[in-house]
Amino acid sequence: MKVKGKLVKSAALAALVILLFLLPLFVKQPYYIHVFIVTLLYIIVVSSLRTIALSGQLSVGHAAFMGVGAYFSAVVAKELGWTPWFTIPLGGLAAMFAAVLIGYPFTRVRAIYFSMVSLFGGIAIVNIIRVAQKWTGAAGLSDIPPLSPINIPGLHNIVFLGQKVPYYYFTLLLTLFSLLVLYRVEHCRIGMTWKSIAQSHLVASSVGVNEGGFRVLAFAVGCFFAGIAGASYAHYNLVLTPGTFSFLPSIFLVMYMLVGGSGSFAGPIIGTAVLVIVPELFRSLKEFSPLILGAIMVMVVFLMPQGIAGSVEQAKSMFRQPRQREVHRSVT
Amino acid sequence: MVPGLLGQVAVNALMLASMYILMALGFALLLSIMGVLNFAHAVIYMVGGYICYQLAAVYGINKWLSLVLSAVIVGSFGLFLERFCYRPFFGDVNRTMVMALALIVILESTVNILVGSYVRSVPSFAPGVIRGGGVSVSVERLVTFIIGTVLMIMLILFIKKTKIGQQMLAISQESIGAVLQGINIHRVSAVATVIACALAAVAGSLMGAITNLNPFMGDQMLVKAIEVVILAGIGSIGGVVGAGLILGTMDSFLPLVLSGCATDALGLGIVILILLFRPQGLFGHEA
Numbered sequence: 001m002k003v004k005g006k007l008v009k010s011a012a013l014a015a016l017v018i019l020l021f022l023l024p025l026f027v028k029q030p031y032y033i034h035v036f037i038v039t040l041l042y043i044i045v046v047s048s049l050r051t052i053a054l055s056g057q058l059s060v061g062h063a064a065f066m067g068v069g070a071y072f073s074a075v076v077a078k079e080l081g082w083t084p085w086f087t088i089p090l091g092g093l094a095a096m097f098a099a100v101l102i103g104y105p106f107t108r109v110r111a112i113y114f115s116m117v118s119l120f121g122g123i124a125i126v127n128i129i130r131v132a133q134k135w136t137g138a139a140g141l142s143d144i145p146p147l148s149p150i151n152i153p154g155l156h157n158i159v160f161l162g163q164k165v166p167y168y169y170f171t172l173l174l175t176l177f178s179l180l181v182l183y184r185v186e187h188c189r190i191g192m193t194w195k196s197i198a199q200s201h202l203v204a205s206s207v208g209v210n211e212g213g214f215r216v217l218a219f220a221v222g223c224f225f226a227g228i229a230g231a232s233y234a235h236y237n238l239v240l241t242p243g244t245f246s247f248l249p250s251i252f253l254v255m256y257m258l259v260g261g262s263g264s265f266a267g268p269i270i271g272t273a274v275l276v277i278v279p280e281l282f283r284s285l286k287e288f289s290p291l292i293l294g295a296i297m298v299m300v301v302f303l304m305p306q307g308i309a310g311s312v313e314q315a316k317s318m319f320r321q322p323r324q325r326e327v328h329r330s331v332t
Numbered sequence: 333m334v335p336g337l338l339g340q341v342a343v344n345a346l347m348l349a350s351m352y353i354l355m356a357l358g359f360a361l362l363l364s365i366m367g368v369l370n371f372a373h374a375v376i377y378m379v380g381g382y383i384c385y386q387l388a389a390v391y392g393i394n395k396w397l398s399l400v401l402s403a404v405i406v407g408s409f410g411l412f413l414e415r416f417c418y419r420p421f422f423g424d425v426n427r428t429m430v431m432a433l434a435l436i437v438i439l440e441s442t443v444n445i446l447v448g449s450y451v452r453s454v455p456s457f458a459p460g461v462i463r464g465g466g467v468s469v470s471v472e473r474l475v476t477f478i479i480g481t482v483l484m485i486m487l488i489l490f491i492k493k494t495k496i497g498q499q500m501l502a503i504s505q506e507s508i509g510a511v512l513q514g515i516n517i518h519r520v521s522a523v524a525t526v527i528a529c530a531l532a533a534v535a536g537s538l539m540g541a542i543t544n545l546n547p548f549m550g551d552q553m554l555v556k557a558i559e560v561v562i563l564a565g566i567g568s569i570g571g572v573v574g575a576g577l578i579l580g581t582m583d584s585f586l587p588l589v590l591s592g593c594a595t596d597a598l599g600l601g602i603v604i605l606i607l608l609f610r611p612q613g614l615f616g617h618e619a
Contacts, residue, residue, distance in 0.1 A: 058426075112369055112425055113566065116558050120603060123555055123596065130593040247551050251371065255433045258426050287445050294438035301421070301430045 020172055024165045033164040037236060039276045040168075040175045041229045046256045046268035048225035051182050053262055054191060055218035056198030057106075058115045061122020062226055062253050067129055067245030069095040069227025070234035074144040075135045077235070083148045088231040095227025096220045098125065103219040107212040110201065119250065126246045140241035147235050167236050174232060178225050183265055185221060194218050259300045261307020270308050339467035341584050347473040347542075349580025350480025354535040355553055356560035356572050357487055358528030364504035364566060365517075365524045368418055368428045372435040373532055373557065374550030375443075376413075380406045380533025381540030381549065382443055385454045395455050399537050403530040410529030414522045422518075443547045454540035476538045483531060488569060496523055556583075562603060565613020574615055 027033055049062045073091030077084050102121050109117050129136050147170065149159045159166070185191055193214050196204045205211045234240055243249075252275075260271020278296065279289045304311035355377065362370045380402050387398030417435065421427040458475040461468050491497035499520045502510040511517050539553070560579055564571030579599075586595040606614060 112363070112367065113562070115369060116562055117603070120555065120559055120562060120599075124599065127593040127596040131591065131597055247555065248548075251433055251436070255430060258430045262426065287441060290437050290441035294434045294441070297430055297434035297437065301427050301434065305424075305427065 017176065021169075024168055030164045033168050035277065035280050037164070037168055037171045038233075039273060040171045041233050041236075042253075042256065042276060043269050043272045044175050044178045044229040045226045046253055046260070046272045047179060047182050047265075048222040048229075049253055049257050050262055050265075050268045051186065051225075052218050052222035053257070054186060054198060055194035055215050056111065056201070057118070057215060057218065058254065059122075059219070059222070060115045060119035060254055061125070061250050062222070063245045063249040064122035064125035065095040065099060065223040065226040066230030066233070067126060067242065068098045068223075068230070070230035070240055070245070071129055071136055071141065072227070073231035074141055074234040074240055077145050078141075078143065079135065084145060084231075084235040085148065085150070088228060088235065091231030091234070092224045092228035095230070096224040099220045099223035100216055103216040104212070106219070107215050119247070122245075122250050123247055126242050129245070130242050136240075136242070140239060142239045144234055144238045144240065146238060171232060171236070174228070178228065179269075182225065186265065190214070190217065255297065259297055259307055261304070261309035261311070263306050264309045264313065267307050267309035274308065339469060341588065343469045343473050343477065345581045345584035347477040347480070347580075348583055349577045350477045350484065351535050351539055351553070352556050352560050352580055353484055353573055353576035354480050354531045355557035356564070356576055357484065357569070358531045359554075359557045360561050360564075360566070360569075360572055361500070361524045361528050363561065365500055366418060366428075366521045367423060367425060368432070369425065370432055370528070371429070371554065372413070372432040372439070373528070374554035375436050375439040376406060376409070376529050376550075377532040377536040377539075377553055378545075378547060378550040379409075379439055379443065379536070380529075381454060381536035381545050382447060383533070384537035385452055385540060385545055388455050389452075395457055399457070399534065402537050403533045406533035407526045407530035410526040411522060413529065414525035418525070419518060419521070440547050447547075452545045453543070454537055454545065457538070457541050472542060476542065479534070479538060483534060484573065487527065487531070490527075491569060496520060500524055559599060559603065563606065563614055565610075565615050568613070568615040571613060571615025575613075
């Protein structure tokens with residue numbers, strides 16, 4: 001029974017991935033492909049936010065680390081003329097470096113206070129980006145080089161400038177890679193340690209877990225992927241403004257994660273997909289479309305205590321024998 | 333020239349500090365009593381400003397009356413907020429946070445639809461300038477500071493002297509113990525939410541007269557309020573006052589030498605330094 005369920009699950013996943021690869025064949029309008037690219041990038045960021053949340057730290061300044069990656073990669077590529085293929089990982093490393101730098105003092109505070117401090121940290125980072133006008137531009141950074149053309153044997157020379165479909169495939173591959181890494185990290189020993197810290201930092205440190213170190217590690221890993229996603233966004237959008245990474249975007253990232261459900265790996269993916277794509281469907285309503293977002297959130301918070309993904313699990317356990325019902329508990 | 337400038341900046345610092353403290357006290361009340369990270373405080377501040385503008389500028393009601401009415405209306409919204417948005421999820425940080433974010437999205441876009449994002453401003457409460465000894469001071473800012481201080485003292489007296497204020501303190505120190513002593517935690521939370529919302533509305537109306545109104549004006553203020561709470565340490569009312577004064581002074585004196593963004597960036601450096609040495613905040617006693 002269990003093996004069969006696993007088979008069905010992996011078959012469904014494979015079908016979904018194949019469908020995503022075939023998507024540009026069905027969707028021709030560049031605007032919709034743009035929506036999908038942005039959704040995929042946000043899935044990376046929100047999943048990495050959940051990786052941080054695994055260790056009991058709900059960061060409310062995550063978009064700022066996206067900004068660190070984006071600006072670092074964009075500025076290096078623009079000023080030094082390096083290829084974006086190299087500067088995107090560099091952007092991730094820069095975000096990771098920033099995370100380690102401010103993650104250490106932040107380990108002094110826990111839970112809800114960590115959220116408050118991280119929010120403030122994120123805003124300060126955006127302000128630093130605004131101050132460094134010499135490199136980041138007064139009103140925003142423009143003329144960012146796009147991904148340089150690559151030559152894959154068997155395919156034509158792939159040019160990225162002004163094309164949506166190559167960017168879509170690049171983003172899709174990047175997303176799959178990031179999700180795979182994050183999934184593996186969560187299910188290896190490090191991930192278990194993070195979960196133990198989230199459950200009780202006292203017990204964890206009493207059995208010899210280096211709490212501060214592991215919390216900084218979670219912060220660094222999460223911010224690395226946020227930085228990579230931000231850097232890819234920079235070389236896709238070609239224009240950056242600090243507002244993209246400030247207070248409200250950070251809060252929206254948390255919202256995507258909590259609405260999707262922070263208890264399961266699929267939560268951030270589902271939450272981001274629903275909350276990014278559904279308002280796009282109601283785009284014709286213009287300024288009324290945020291209200292639909294709000295309505296979805298209120299509905300989720302009242303009807304689905306564990307988020308959308310969590311409620312699927314709950315529905316499953318309803319059909320099982322009452323004795324086998326699992327105790328559901330959110331990560332954070 | 334220089335003493336005149338300093339006098340203005342000093343009044344500005346006091347004015348900003350009193351507004352920061354009003355916002356931070358409300359935020360800290362909800363945080364310590366209900367354990368809610370009330371990000372919606374930003375939009376409540378903004379809605380308070382808009383209601384005051386609507387009453388005073390559009391309906392032509394006396395501006396002082398409309399300030400009070402705005403506080404009353406938003407305060408009663410606080411009753412709704414506590415009863416239907418936060419009480420069902422009592423003790424669940426994640427769901428209350430989603431609820432607060434939903435409120436931000438809904439209220440910001442509602443205000444955006446209703447009034448649009450044009451620049452508006454609450455009519456001035458006390459126009460005019462006091463000049464004396466080479467110092468010229470805007471009466472408006474002085475009045476704002478006085479109102480803020482009076483409200484702050486009233487709230488502190490309320491917490492220290494009345495029974496329900498003492499119950500608030502008890503809950504913030506040890507909620508389970510307080511409930512065991514027969515304190516009705518929901519009633520106390522309702523009172524706290526009403527007070528927090530009313531204070532935010534007053535702050536929003538007063539700031540709306542000094543600066544401009546826009547649907548996103550609350551974000552900056554919320555950040556400052558949180559900064560004050562972190563700096564003060566959780567569970568310390570006197571600390572909020574002290575931290576608010578420090579921050580207000582910093583925010584008015586530093587722009588004389590630095591740009592606005594650099595001021596905020598410097599704030600992070602200071603908070604990180606403080607967290608390194610005093611994780612419980614400047615005035616707090618527990619981590």
